[in-house]
Amino acid sequence: MDEKRLLEVKDLKVHFFTDDGVVKAVDGVSFHVNRGETLAVVGESGSGKSVTSLAIMRLIPSPPGRIVGGEILFRGKDGKVRDLTKLSEQEMRRIRGNDIAMIFQEPMTSLNPVYTVGDQIAEAIMLHQGKSRKEAMELAAHMLELVGIPEPRKRLSNYPHQMSGGMRQRVMIAMALSCNPSLLIADEPTTALDVTIQAQILELMKKLQEELGMAILFITHNLGVVAEMADRVVVMYAGRVVEQADVVPLFQEPLHPYTRGLLRSVPRLDLAAERKERLEAIPGNVPNPLYLPPGCAFHPRCKHFVAGLCDAEVPPLEDAGDGRQVRCVRWREIREVRA
Amino acid sequence: MNGVLLEVKDLKKHFPIRGGVLSRVVGSVKAVDGVSFSIRKGEVLGLVGESGSGKTTVGRTVLRLIEPTGGRILFDGQDITELPREKLRPFRRRMQIIFQDPFSSLNPRMTVGDIIAEPLLIHGIGKTPKERTERVAELLKLVGLSPDHMRRYPHEFSGGQRQRIGIARALAVAPEFIVADEPVSALDVSIQAQVVNLLQDLKEELGLTLLFIAHDLAVVEYISDRVAVMYLGKVMELAPARELYRNPKHPYTEALLSAVPIPDPTVKRERIVLQGDIPSPINPPSGCVFRTRCRYALPECAQVVPELKEVAPGHYKACIRDDIL
Numbered sequence: 001m002d003e004k005r006l007l008e009v010k011d012l013k014v015h016f017f018t019d020d021g022v023v024k025a026v027d028g029v030s031f032h033v034n035r036g037e038t039l040a041v042v043g044e045s046g047s048g049k050s051v052t053s054l055a056i057m058r059l060i061p062s063p064p065g066r067i068v069g070g071e072i073l074f075r076g077k078d079g080k081v082r083d084l085t086k087l088s089e090q091e092m093r094r095i096r097g098n099d100i101a102m103i104f105q106e107p108m109t110s111l112n113p114v115y116t117v118g119d120q121i122a123e124a125i126m127l128h129q130g131k132s133r134k135e136a137m138e139l140a141a142h143m144l145e146l147v148g149i150p151e152p153r154k155r156l157s158n159y160p161h162q163m164s165g166g167m168r169q170r171v172m173i174a175m176a177l178s179c180n181p182s183l184l185i186a187d188e189p190t191t192a193l194d195v196t197i198q199a200q201i202l203e204l205m206k207k208l209q210e211e212l213g214m215a216i217l218f219i220t221h222n223l224g225v226v227a228e229m230a231d232r233v234v235v236m237y238a239g240r241v242v243e244q245a246d247v248v249p250l251f252q253e254p255l256h257p258y259t260r261g262l263l264r265s266v267p268r269l270d271l272a273a274e275r276k277e278r279l280e281a282i283p284g285n286v287p288n289p290l291y292l293p294p295g296c297a298f299h300p301r302c303k304h305f306v307a308g309l310c311d312a313e314v315p316p317l318e319d320a321g322d323g324r325q326v327r328c329v330r331w332r333e334i335r336e337v338r339a
Numbered sequence: 340m341n342g343v344l345l346e347v348k349d350l351k352k353h354f355p356i357r358g359g360v361l362s363r364v365v366g367s368v369k370a371v372d373g374v375s376f377s378i379r380k381g382e383v384l385g386l387v388g389e390s391g392s393g394k395t396t397v398g399r400t401v402l403r404l405i406e407p408t409g410g411r412i413l414f415d416g417q418d419i420t421e422l423p424r425e426k427l428r429p430f431r432r433r434m435q436i437i438f439q440d441p442f443s444s445l446n447p448r449m450t451v452g453d454i455i456a457e458p459l460l461i462h463g464i465g466k467t468p469k470e471r472t473e474r475v476a477e478l479l480k481l482v483g484l485s486p487d488h489m490r491r492y493p494h495e496f497s498g499g500q501r502q503r504i505g506i507a508r509a510l511a512v513a514p515e516f517i518v519a520d521e522p523v524s525a526l527d528v529s530i531q532a533q534v535v536n537l538l539q540d541l542k543e544e545l546g547l548t549l550l551f552i553a554h555d556l557a558v559v560e561y562i563s564d565r566v567a568v569m570y571l572g573k574v575m576e577l578a579p580a581r582e583l584y585r586n587p588k589h590p591y592t593e594a595l596l597s598a599v600p601i602p603d604p605t606v607k608r609e610r611i612v613l614q615g616d617i618p619s620p621i622n623p624p625s626g627c628v629f630r631t632r633c634r635y636a637l638p639e640c641a642q643v644v645p646e647l648k649e650v651a652p653g654h655y656k657a658c659i660r661d662d663i664l
Binding site for chain 1: 528531532554556558560584595596597599600601603604613617
């Protein structure tokens with residue numbers, strides 16, 4: 001693995017074996033995360049973005065789910081590269097929290113309601129760093145201060161229900177960062193929050209990344225948040241990567257019709273003056289993962305669809321220059337027509 | 340200019356908090372605390388605010404789905420604030436609601452046809468089953484679904500399609516006024532635009548008047564003629580949509596707009612990050628409720644509750660400071 005790389009996911013396949021059939025939630029996904037950078041994974045429901053992040057943490061509920069193929073290469077703090085799919089549960093437990101930490105969308109359900117927040121942060125520190133309870137509590141207070149919670153020492157004895165949503169997400173971040181991980185996976189961390197609180201949490205994450213230098217794998221559906229946070233972007237649709245690029249080129253010239261459609265369908269406050277009469281919606285529905293369309297999964301909703309071409313086989317993920325990748329058989333033609 | 344369809348004057352909704360063995364009232368949540376606005380026929384009024392601002396309570400109170408504590412609600416010139424149930428029914432037919440969650444707002448045991456026909460039965464529209472079926476088919480086509488969908492159940496549909504079913508149900512009785520309470524928040528990004536476009540088309544086609552409640556400022560700006568911004572049960576600012584977004588006069592609106600992430604990585608701007616959380620509506624700050632998070636606050640802001648006053652034609656704000664923004 002390249003020296004710069006912290007994580008490399010190669011041809012990952014995660015399938016769910018349900019009574020109704022096999023759901024190929026993640027079907028051959030590849031991407032990498034460099035040290036200290038922020039990679040955003042964007043997608044709608046059923047795109048496989050959350051399942052991908054759970055697979056990296058080896059937290060896929062099994063049964064019905066299983067990693068059925070691919071590799072997840074991760075460079076540990078000790079410099080060794082391991083394939084996370086091959087680790088035992090015990091080895092994996094050392095990676096979780098220590099090397100890779102995760103925060104979730106709903107900070108209420110991911111905190112234990114019957115323990116104080118101090119106990120919960122200290123537990124992780126004692127477990128991973130072998131510190132005494134007193135030392136761990138000291139560090140927990142320091143972490144709360146770091147994430148901008150006023151009166152951190154007093155807050156240690158608070159229960160989660162005594163805090164607001166924004167405060168709870170700060171606690172989750174404090175807990176996740178308490179063991180100084182090199183990768184933070186954030187799965188829709190601001191989706192449940194109000195916009196003024198979301199702004200606080202995004203600012204906090206940027207500040208902490210500057211100070212602590214961890215890489216962030218940011219899972220979201222919000223394109224505004226992507227533009228604000230990401231260095232690079234992976235766009236997923238129906239279990240596959242459809243486009244991958246640095247953040248500026250992706251927003252300036254999206255190559256995949258789905259990416260382009262997504263960007264055009266959101267109303268924008270900053271363009272209110274030049275707005276059109278109607279939003280450019282993507283027609284149709286997000287496909288049912290049990291019955292994915294043949295060929296390119298986006299073809300039934302795509303205005304560039306050509307029968308016999310797009311529905312024949314799954315298009316390969318092609319290199320499009322400048323480190324970009326796109327999964328569309330017609331991307332060159334479409335780009336020329338636009339130019 | 341068209342006439343006013345809905346007028347709300349000094350609307351209040353306080354939810355009692357009970358405590359102790361005797362469940363005595365020990366306090367109250369001032370969910371809505373003195374809200375006034377009017378909506379003209381054919382107009383879309385957007386209502387934005389964060390959680391706890393009272394926007395949903397306003398929507399339900401104007402329909403009398405919950406009873407107001409104080410104030411007046413006038414629909415088409417008639418005071419409906421204290422109308423008894425039977426007298427309210429003819430008005431109910433003229434006003435409907437669309438809910439946020441297309442999963443919990445449709446009965447899973449009823450077919451789509453029965454769901455849409457239910458309001459017809461309640462209001463005695465369509466005498467025979469055949470007439471009702473025809474009306475349901477017509478409604479399904481109107482919202483972009485197929486009459487064949489009538490015999491299916493809600494679980495067979497995606498989120499966007501379910502929201503269309505909810506819209507068809509609201510339109511069944513041919514209402515004049517619709518409260519749309521976060522109608523696109525639960526939908527995928529690529530589906531939101533479809534539903535926003537549908538609402539806009541229906542509004543044009545049927546001449547609907549809408550109260551559009553949402554926390555997504557961009558969506559509200561897009562669909563609304565005028566927008567009211569709420570915070571802790573009060574209206575902070577009310578103005579024509581573009582004017583409000585281009586030229587916010589209230590410090591809260593200013594901060595709210597600057598908090599929205601713009602989907603363009605090349606746009607760099609100064610962001611106003613509000614400190615702290617929204618205070619509890621049980622014990623709101625004295626004077627201006629926003630002053631605890633306001634960067635322009637003066638000692639006087641704690642003394643008086645600012646009136647919503649006109650600062651430019653059609654542009655109202657509730658703030659004592661005229662020297663800012």
